[in-house]
Amino acid sequence: MKRPFKRILYGGDYNPNQWGKEVWKEDMRIFKDARINSATINVFSWAKIQPSEDTYNFTELDEVIAMLSQENYDIVLATSTAALPAWMVKRYPEVARTDYEGRHHKFGQRHNACPNSLVFQKFASRLAGKLAERYGNNPHVTCWHISNEYGGECYCENCEKAFRVWLREKYQTLDELNKAWNTEFWGHTIYDWDEVVLPDALGDGIEDAAEPHMTAFAGLSIDYCRFNSDGMLNNFKMEKEAIRKFDKETPITTNMMGTFKGLDYFKWAKEMDVISWDNYPSYNTPWSLVAMKHDLMRGLKDQPFMLMEQTPSQQNWQPYNSLKRPGQMRAQSYQTMAHGADTIQFFQLRRSVGGCEKFHGAVIAHAGTENTRVFREVKQLGEELEKLSNVIPGTVNEAEVGVIFDWDNYWALEYTSGPSISLKYVDQIHRYYRYFYDHNMGVTMIPVDADFSKYKMIVAPVLYMVKPGMKEALEKYVKNGGILVTTYMSGIVGESDNVYLGGYPGPLKEMAGIWVEEIDALAPEQYNIVTFKDGSQSKCKIVCDLMHLEGAEALGEYAEDFYAGMPAVTRHDYGKGKLYYIGSCMEVVGTDKILSMAAEDARVNPVAENGNGLEIVKRNGEEKSFYFVMNFKDEDLKIPEEFAGKMDLLSGNAVEKGEMLPKFGVKILEE
Amino acid sequence: MKRPFKRILYGGDYNPNQWGKEVWKEDMRIFKDARINSATINVFSWAKIQPSEDTYNFTELDEVIAMLSQENYDIVLATSTAALPAWMVKRYPEVARTDYEGRHHKFGQRHNACPNSLVFQKFASRLAGKLAERYGNNPHVTCWHISNEYGGECYCENCEKAFRVWLREKYQTLDELNKAWNTEFWGHTIYDWDEVVLPDALGDGIEDAAEPHMTAFAGLSIDYCRFNSDGMLNNFKMEKEAIRKFDKETPITTNMMGTFKGLDYFKWAKEMDVISWDNYPSYNTPWSLVAMKHDLMRGLKDQPFMLMEQTPSQQNWQPYNSLKRPGQMRAQSYQTMAHGADTIQFFQLRRSVGGCEKFHGAVIAHAGTENTRVFREVKQLGEELEKLSNVIPGTVNEAEVGVIFDWDNYWALEYTSGPSISLKYVDQIHRYYRYFYDHNMGVTMIPVDADFSKYKMIVAPVLYMVKPGMKEALEKYVKNGGILVTTYMSGIVGESDNVYLGGYPGPLKEMAGIWVEEIDALAPEQYNIVTFKDGSQSKCKIVCDLMHLEGAEALGEYAEDFYAGMPAVTRHDYGKGKLYYIGSCMEVVGTDKILSMAAEDARVNPVAENGNGLEIVKRNGEEKSFYFVMNFKDEDLKIPEEFAGKMDLLSGNAVEKGEMLPKFGVKILEE
């Protein structure tokens, strides 16, 4: 595997433009003390660099880059196009967005450009080109960072026209379009491409819907999501091309946001040289969910990634911005690295004095001193990472389990009306991912078109939309001995959200050996119970499939209600493999029961036989492998016996037999 | 009583236009198996029938109607005008609506035409006429179904102008208008009709109001409701007239929605030949509320009605779309029939593949087979209804109790500011209706201008608005021996929401023999207690009238707070009758106590002396009468002794002494 960087980048967002020069010098001194070796710059400087339509002024940026180069920083150079200059919105009002409510915006906020605005496209690519021309051959510019946290939607007339072009390209004929969206329903037949209207609050939007931006036609909404994702991706590619005219090699990225709903990151990943993302858990986010997001970000290209942003301490935009506890930032950083990161970057290096992020944590606090707890923790980590710089990068995560994550499914499941508003995509995926996290089994989050043969076991929760080719690919996988786990709300619709007729789970029906006749939805105060063959039980909620065996065997049955005795969980031998089907959303005990049976069938090897509650993740190098052993629980936990005697890279000491690891303790053990 | 149809229509919404012809044949086969004899067609086909301004294409509809005619269906033929074609909105943007927020809508959704749009009016009536001309003399076209679930509002400029015309007609002079709306308050005097503004968020709307669309002037808002209801009714009448040019006889209906707030259904009923409605209870809707809605729908014309839509199983648009339990659909259908339905129709006959209702239950599931629980239940019911077809239609419900339901009161009570946001009209009416439901006493929901003399007892809860003539009519009723029950929040305002001066309950004060000096409002965590003469007690909430006896006797007194000892419930002899006044919103025990006294005074005869918790309803024929005995409780219940020996039309067996009826069990007993 090609390493994108020569060392572990350690640093983060740096905005010297917000400060006087005397501060810059102090910054260099303090950062060096913390072993910071990288800075992400120029993220929001468009207005400064281009003060008017025909004027560019790189004076300050030249100075910043010169200083950082002299200090031998790895510079992550942003293109600054994530926030429009005020003058541009004033002069070209169409460059701003129109929101879902149909309101055209004025100047303000960030991430505010209409992705289909020719004005934006012209100025953004021109700026990216100018930056590449000027700085592209600076060896300290280690990575390009296009725009920032792409996201949001635009519903302006210009986007409406672009949507029609996109649709025409996709469907070729109106007949195909009408069929795809099933416009016969509610008499929505389109006779002219110009009759297509964006799915906003003034079009097909459903007022007070359970999910934001739901419409009467999920097929239309899903196509809009694809169009919007593609449109922003075009913006990215446009800037990338402008850079590539002058800089052929430096890796190009943009910072992603985990399970962010708006963009099809798997599609984006194909255009990116390296994945980077911003990790901002809340005080009560489960650590398994954080891990899942890392595994998703790594899975996008199945390659190590950059942690572009995390806060050294607290945030500002959450309702309750708790401090990271002592050791938490360090443990969280190692968790990130364990799951595939080769960089640790903060937002931000110095806390700003004004604007809405002034209470966002930073390496240098408002106090302006290195004499803070947060700085000391940053420094400790910097010293450690310096030692790991030639050890960890280049090693890889190798997972035996693939969990499917798919943005089309995300959109389709959440935009469909019925059977229950409690079905949220990320929550559903996480309910199954968690099992592997708890059992120290490596997972890669994979796309629907992954090479399944790489995995002993594939988990595809709520695989609601089954796109062309997928039935065949999954059948081939199972026939060849793969273990596939899927659940309720799978195999329901095709790529345009039209239902597969002939009984659920549609294309998966034969392979699953079942027929789901009905889907009951339970209100939050309701539940059923699944009884397994051994008599053990688990509550189940949200939805209950009423299914019939057509070749499969029942592993559990419902214990309550009129469908008591009907199968709730099944297993079907198919070719050399097996398909597990979970018919209701069970509590942890039930989910664990089924997944442990499946994992046993698949002979999945945990990274450690019994982690005692510790998170244990392995990265494999060509010669050596490393176990990241981390404690995210509230009590001291025993390091598994099997690790006794192994060397800890961080402390330099071997693990003792019976050694305990305290909360937020971390060991990196060499195999 | 004239029977609108020769048999019990059994079928529902059918959209073969969404399917290939091979499916049509399969449909016919399967429907026949279920004894389906009716189909509602063409509900959302405007775009297909009229693909452009001057083109009409009836080819497919001809085929559908030919097929159904050949199969001897009773066709309910819709006019398709409930959803605008896309091309029409593109060509005539003004045909779409402007919402309460002032946003003009683009193409999308359904029920989307501005009721005052001349474009809509022209095209809609032309379409209705063309359909009648083409199909009106087909003997299988048994019923016309205009538009669909009329509702919603439009606040466009065109509607504003129409509102001014409507007001001018109503008030004649601006002096009258200003007086009606009491515009002296807050200096709202109108000097020119053109100064009148619609009551939307940009006009007199109250931001973040407890009730949607509240304004500073309830009189204005109520007039807008009347205007909007009239405007849509005009749309209905316009289509009806267009049909009547070609078809003089076939009954014409539109499907209503129970206690839907937006339209004055009593006014609409006068223009409809037969009432039809769509019954969609949630998993936790009280059965008594469902029954009340049936009694309201029957009450609209005091005639049997059509159940135009119900789901065979689940819905899609509720938060949690539970399955109907085995037997539930059947029991619910008989409940509907018991309360006056002569048809049982489903939405829909075949589940659609796409669009927002694809998870809405249907007779034929996505599996496409008759081998489903739902289908078997539909078929069983079909077989039973076939046997009842010459028995039940033509029989009538005869109630001794009238409960007043009035849309003006609905609007006025919910648009008034104070004394409590907890006062919701339907909830309030249901609190009193429930007593009669629980005690198997037949109720008709009646308008304020009903012939009261038909009822032994009239219940008028929260009769907030007392319109001209009503005082006299009620006084006459009571003088002649009627028993009238009314409550807090009665007799407060006249038809323009201006208060009757001289003390509450205004025009009812003399008849009630009380004076309500003050109205206390209780927060949700607060309550008072009513102590009755026999020492028994009931909690009471929401509002407490502080009243003085002026001839009435106190039946109960408050036990708490500074008004402890003041009367809370009174009875007044007036002429040969009595007026009961309930001064606070009591819990069940208190409501039951008073209503049972009143019912005894009125000599109301329950359909069964003691129903043991069963719902028992009677329909009377010219020769025979029928008891519908139904169990909607969670336990088996004993059929009253008095029914022992009576023949059950469904099973063909006589009721045995001590026989139990399980949940969702039904018997139709011949008297």
Added chain:
Amino acid sequence: MKRPFKRILYGGDYNPNQWGKEVWKEDMRIFKDARINSATINVFSWAKIQPSEDTYNFTELDEVIAMLSQENYDIVLATSTAALPAWMVKRYPEVARTDYEGRHHKFGQRHNACPNSLVFQKFASRLAGKLAERYGNNPHVTCWHISNEYGGECYCENCEKAFRVWLREKYQTLDELNKAWNTEFWGHTIYDWDEVVLPDALGDGIEDAAEPHMTAFAGLSIDYCRFNSDGMLNNFKMEKEAIRKFDKETPITTNMMGTFKGLDYFKWAKEMDVISWDNYPSYNTPWSLVAMKHDLMRGLKDQPFMLMEQTPSQQNWQPYNSLKRPGQMRAQSYQTMAHGADTIQFFQLRRSVGGCEKFHGAVIAHAGTENTRVFREVKQLGEELEKLSNVIPGTVNEAEVGVIFDWDNYWALEYTSGPSISLKYVDQIHRYYRYFYDHNMGVTMIPVDADFSKYKMIVAPVLYMVKPGMKEALEKYVKNGGILVTTYMSGIVGESDNVYLGGYPGPLKEMAGIWVEEIDALAPEQYNIVTFKDGSQSKCKIVCDLMHLEGAEALGEYAEDFYAGMPAVTRHDYGKGKLYYIGSCMEVVGTDKILSMAAEDARVNPVAENGNGLEIVKRNGEEKSFYFVMNFKDEDLKIPEEFAGKMDLLSGNAVEKGEMLPKFGVKILEE
């Protein structure tokens, strides 16, 4: 102190324009019975007085004023400019407002004029002038009442232009503006004044923000608040000037709303001759909060004020409009007077028949009679006030404690993003004010530029923004022996919401003798515990400062979490005085502990040594002083022994030893 009025005004809003003349006569008779001597008229009569652009018609107003003059009323004459006439909005649509969502409003509601509309300004000042010309020399016109409850915002283009002018005047250069708003953050640099955009939902607004109208740039939002407050104040001054052309002497006021967020009342107070306000607590508002608002209103000018509005009984616009309990209105009126009111006025004198306030309590109910509980209580109070009229006015409240209240802080604290959405300004101030209320220590709510030397103790909770000069003023105060109490979230930003660098609490750091290194935010379910030196403890919530002693002593330490053992509360000797710093939001027991130490240090004298739970407030006259002793608790409370033998002005009896005061009981004791 100059007394604005010769007697205690007793009366309130009177709208004879809504009634026929026969009612006027009846009003006069009934009001006289209640000892009403004042009426506030013409509040919403613009449409009637000026029926069209060039026509004025004072006929009715002449009659009203003639009648009231003849009856020797003190007339509070409003200018009627708080609600636009319909014709004006029709003719000049720009006179209406554009809301935060960017929607321009039509005619409707009240408080609806764009403050920067030249049309409004022209017509409003012309009307005020005409009224003054006509009635200004009528000796019965005792007070001018401009507009009504000023408030709300306008975001129209016209306001946008005015905002730019306001900014230009304030900042002079764009460099200063950019620096003030820290526009380098997110690249918001402004190069032309015309690029400035109002901070609404279409500009920098944050969607679904925790606080309404939050934006990405608090500095911009705060400036908009200042601008909007100034703009409305200009409207006030403009009308005032128009009046002063014809009437040089009659006091001019407008009715305020306690802690209303929208306007900087301290700035307004400078332009007002006398403060008046509208007091509308809810059924569950703490009495201490009501008292605090009174002390704020009195503090605005440090002078007695007018109670312009309260309801004799219930309101209409609260969710649950409870009745005032017997004696409550009287006790509440005396509480108002105790804290500095010299008038007691109601909204309103006669309950209106229509419009959204028809259920708002009034002296004359809809029954139209004086035979009501409410009227009897009004009359009793009237009789009592008549006796006090030459006793109370002219006496003053003299407080030893000053609590700082500052609208800039209000805006800044609530518009900042982080650390916790639970920090609400009024709630925070009240948490500290409550201590003094409970301990009968007189408080004046003071502005940041008050003469601190008048107070033994200054409490400055959440003094988030420290404006120029304040550091010096507070340091001088403490150096000279003052006791200053401040808390978490103090000393953070300067006047433009930019952070003071060098460590929190910024300019207060030296004086406090501490350094706050970090601020932890606790979710609602979390808490820490403070342990005081004596071992007692108090829970603390919302935020926890992690601080270091730099000269101060710790009075309490955290007991939990990783900062257990760190100081939570400190005291620092500074010059002859002391600064108390409270680092977390403690429960009552902790707050009381600290404030009692501080009060002891400051030698604050309670009005009564031990009030036994009674509220006791003192007004001092030149010769005599008066104790208002009031019971707002749910049980009878013992009057302190020290008052035994003192004469009660209300009953005419001396207090007996051990005498109990029932709930809502009041005594006014002469010293």
